[in-house]
Amino acid sequence: MTAPSxxxxxxxxxxxxMLTVRVLERSSEAPIPGAAVSYHGRDTLTxxxxxxxxxxxxxxxxxxxxxxxxxxxxxxxxxxSNSERWTFYLARQDAE
Numbered sequence: 019m020t021a022p023s024x025x026x027x028x029x030x031x032x033x034x035x036m037l038t039v040r041v042l043e044r045s046s047e048a049p050i051p052g053a054a055v056s057y058h059g060r061d062t063l064t065x066x067x068x069x070x071x072x073x074x075x076x077x078x079x080x081x082x083x084x085x086x087x088x089x090x091x092x093x094x095x096x097x098x099s100n101s102e103r104w105t106f107y108l109a110r111q112d113a114e
Contacts, residue, residue: 034076035100035101035102036101037057037073037101038071038103039104039106040103041068041105041106043110044107044109045110050064050108051063051064051066052064053089053108054084055083057074057080057081058081074098077097079095089109089111090111094106
């Protein structure tokens with residue numbers, strides 16, 4: 019059984035929460051430093067630990083896209099109500 023999502027009051031949608039995005043290599047789970055993290059028309063890069071922290075509005079749909087050279091890109095979206103951690107596991111692109 020899945021627990022219901024927390025209820026977010028209409029006034030809390032303006033409150034910011036922090037979304038921690040980790041970008042790791044799928045096969046080794048090693049961090050990918052310098053990966054691009056795109057959200058709400060903004061871009062940032064992951065640090066040496068493959069991590070970026072981005073501010074988002076509580077109770078609103080948040081879409082995150084991540085990409086890095088020689089890796090396949092990924093996207094995910096969800097309504098974020100509290101500070102969360104999302105981890106993306108990127109696969110290497112096939113060499114042609």
